[in-house]
Amino acid sequence: MTRETTPAASAASAGPQEISGVFRGSADGAASLQEKVKRTEQGISARSIPTFIAGEELAYLADDDARVVVLTADLASAGRTIDFAKRHPDRFFNIGVAEQNMVSAAAGMASTGLRPFVSTFAAYVALLCCEQVRTDLAFTEMPVVLLAHHSGMALGYYGTSHHALEDLSVMRGIAGLTVVSAADANELRAILRASLTRDGPVYVRMGRGRDPEVYTEVPQGFAFGEAIRLAEGSDIALIATGSEVRPCLQAAEELAKESISARVVDMHTIAPIDAAEIRTAVDDIGTILTVEEHNITGGLGAAVAEVVAELGKPVHFRRAGVPDEHVVLGPPGALYAHYELDAVGVAGRAKDLLQQTRENNR
Amino acid sequence: MAVTHNIGPIPARGTQERKGLLPLLEEKAKFIRRETVRLSRIAGAGHYTGTFSCAELFSALYYSQLRFRPDEPGWEERDRFVLSKGHAAIGLYPVLADLGFYPAGLLDNYTRLHSLFGDHPDMRKVPGVDFSSGSLGHGLSVSLGMALAARVTGSEYLTYCLLGDGELAEGQVWSAAMAAGHFKTANLTAIIDRNQLSIDGNTETVMGVEPLDDKFAAFRWEVRRIDGHDYDQILDTFTYARDRSDVRPFCVIADTVKGRGVQRMELDKDWHVGNLMGADYDDVMAEIDVGLRPVRSRT
Numbered sequence: 316m317t318r319e320t321t322p323a324a325s326a327a328s329a330g331p332q333e334i335s336g337v338f339r340g341s342a343d344g345a346a347s348l349q350e351k352v353k354r355t356e357q358g359i360s361a362r363s364i365p366t367f368i369a370g371e372e373l374a375y376l377a378d379d380d381a382r383v384v385v386l387t388a389d390l391a392s393a394g395r396t397i398d399f400a401k402r403h404p405d406r407f408f409n410i411g412v413a414e415q416n417m418v419s420a421a422a423g424m425a426s427t428g429l430r431p432f433v434s435t436f437a438a439y440v441a442l443l444c445c446e447q448v449r450t451d452l453a454f455t456e457m458p459v460v461l462l463a464h465h466s467g468m469a470l471g472y473y474g475t476s477h478h479a480l481e482d483l484s485v486m487r488g489i490a491g492l493t494v495v496s497a498a499d500a501n502e503l504r505a506i507l508r509a510s511l512t513r514d515g516p517v518y519v520r521m522g523r524g525r526d527p528e529v530y531t532e533v534p535q536g537f538a539f540g541e542a543i544r545l546a547e548g549s550d551i552a553l554i555a556t557g558s559e560v561r562p563c564l565q566a567a568e569e570l571a572k573e574s575i576s577a578r579v580v581d582m583h584t585i586a587p588i589d590a591a592e593i594r595t596a597v598d599d600i601g602t603i604l605t606v607e608e609h610n611i612t613g614g615l616g617a618a619v620a621e622v623v624a625e626l627g628k629p630v631h632f633r634r635a636g637v638p639d640e641h642v643v644l645g646p647p648g649a650l651y652a653h654y655e656l657d658a659v660g661v662a663g664r665a666k667d668l669l670q671q672t673r674e675n676n677r
Numbered sequence: 678m679a680v681t682h683n684i685g686p687i688p689a690r691g692t693q694e695r696k697g698l699l700p701l702l703e704e705k706a707k708f709i710r711r712e713t714v715r716l717s718r719i720a721g722a723g724h725y726t727g728t729f730s731c732a733e734l735f736s737a738l739y740y741s742q743l744r745f746r747p748d749e750p751g752w753e754e755r756d757r758f759v760l761s762k763g764h765a766a767i768g769l770y771p772v773l774a775d776l777g778f779y780p781a782g783l784l785d786n787y788t789r790l791h792s793l794f795g796d797h798p799d800m801r802k803v804p805g806v807d808f809s810s811g812s813l814g815h816g817l818s819v820s821l822g823m824a825l826a827a828r829v830t831g832s833e834y835l836t837y838c839l840l841g842d843g844e845l846a847e848g849q850v851w852s853a854a855m856a857a858g859h860f861k862t863a864n865l866t867a868i869i870d871r872n873q874l875s876i877d878g879n880t881e882t883v884m885g886v887e888p889l890d891d892k893f894a895a896f897r898w899e900v901r902r903i904d905g906h907d908y909d910q911i912l913d914t915f916t917y918a919r920d921r922s923d924v925r926p927f928c929v930i931a932d933t934v935k936g937r938g939v940q941r942m943e944l945d946k947d948w949h950v951g952n953l954m955g956a957d958y959d960d961v962m963a964e965i966d967v968g969l970r971p972v973r974s975r976t
């Protein structure tokens with residue numbers, strides 16, 4: 316569905332070269348925050364960075380909701396839940412480096428009526444704790460929100476052990492689990508607010524920690540499973556999620572200079588997927604490029620492909636993502652460029668697909 | 678008006694009240710074993726031995742210790758019980774029915790299509806089950822969460838978790854144990870059904886768990902080791918669990934015998950899952966009715 320939300324006009328180009336949000340040598344992260352703000356690229360305020368607002372937003376929510384508790388696994392600074400801990404120390408639990416214990420303990424808390432938010436690296440909550448998520452949260456319908464930060468290859472040269480390029484695939488295979496990506500801080504705020512009235516567990520995929528602004532304000536009327544159409548277009552539909560929404564908007568601007576009209580859809584919710592929005596893209600445009608910071612196996616592209624294939628209509632379709640490999644080593648920005656997931660890369664992929672479309676239609 | 682069970686103190690050892698309680702609990706343990714045998718036949722297979730080993734613990738928990746309201750299963754101040762060794766649910770279901778959480782007749786559909794009752798308990802289907810279980814190693818973490826939640830909400834309920842000894846090989850158990858010690862969850866009691874066997878054989882052969890007392894003590898728990906088939910020891914320990922002032926979580930290591938109460942199954946790993954039929958079924962039912970006899974040594 317279309318929403319009256321203006322993409323930030325002046326966001327700087329993507330391409331951060333540093334890993335963000337993982338601090339060392341600071342007791343409470345405050346010094347690092349200031350340092351971080353200084354290092355933040357021109358035009359992107361720290362407040363637009365999801366990992367920076369999570370704890371603050373949860374603290375606000377907890378002011379009005381006594382059920383909110385927050386757990387982390389020795390990443391209070393990296394996930395910024397430290398900002399929650401300062402305001403609500405009695406409702407904050409640092410479980411130590413024991414993610415599986417954390418997820419199951421959150422399940423026990425939720426069973427008593429609390430609303431736990433669990434924060435740690437996406438790689439660990441989705442992969443290490445997959446079975447706890449399935450058995451203790453989804454099967455039991457526990458309203459636990461998993462804040463999976465530093466998803467994708469946000470941790471760059473930390474390497475595959477710290478990457479989560481399989482999380483959407485794994486998580487969306489679990490019945491009863493809502494799987495959603497935040498494109499930026501404002502969308503994360505909307506997700507966190509909506510999660511308080513959501514039945515069952517929610518997996519919230521948070522990006523690189525310095526995602527340029529997509530939404531200038533918290534998107535009104537946000538609803539799980541209802542994609543947000545950010546730009547209208549008639550030649551190609553770019554369906555993106557999380558950290559790839561911004562590059563798609565930028566790519567659409569670049570494509571417009573070549574008289575290519577691109578629709579941009581923020582498919583924030585991967586499960587349940589917004590089949591109606593996909594069907595509309597097929598009917599209106601017929602050329603679809605999905606874009607995600609994820610292995611092309613099993614993620615957004617696969618979820619969209621499942622819907623597209625069952626429509627039985629002729630469509631030109633490609634998935635942009637990380638190929639089915641463990642990524643090469645490098646800082647995040649270099650990796651996005653290498654895998655053509657920055658604005659330039661997405662625009663190039665879109666033109667390739669349109670070229671194929673024209674050849675097929677000839 | 679909802680009736681709260683086990684609200685009063687457990688009668689002290691040696692008193693007439695205690696002496697009157699023991700035969701009732703013994704009958705309940707027989708009931709648990711008989712129902713386990715009966716329901717297993719409905720399913721065609723059942724976890725006999727790991728249920729028999731905790732029959733006394735089940736009966737003591739539900740008929741003298743845990744506070745709950747069968748006509749108000751969601752009562753917020755109820756004590757919580759997490760059956761981390763979920764495969765013993767076949768012994769728990771009859772108890773919950775007996776207490777009035779649901780009609781006993783529902784059990785006749787045990788494990789059949791659309792039954793509420795599977796081999797492992799589902800909190801969304803079975804009233805009185807505080808948390809679903811079956812995947813070993815999760816229960817102590819879940820219980821830890823319940824104990825910490827009581828701290829947040831200011832509730833006074835106690836949380837009990839019954840673990841098997843085989844599942845202690847799961848690392849998550851020790852993450853939970855470490856965290857419980859760290860957070861000083863005095864309102865958490867772990868009961869370990871130390872029945873000596875896991876599926877493939879003796880724990881000390883498959884994966885040694887001893888010295889268990891020292892392990893939990895090192896994780897900052899108060900530890901007591903008792904005979905898990907001796908009601909006086911169980912009840913004394915449960916009384917202490919409710920009254921104690923120690924800030925540490927409480928670990929009860931209940932030394933038990935896997936398969937206790939049916940001699941052909943005692944300490945025999947091959948009865949972890951089985952199916953009694955025909956005369957064997959009748960013989961075992963009769964043996965259970967006699968009550969516990971000395972354990973035969975198995976060398």
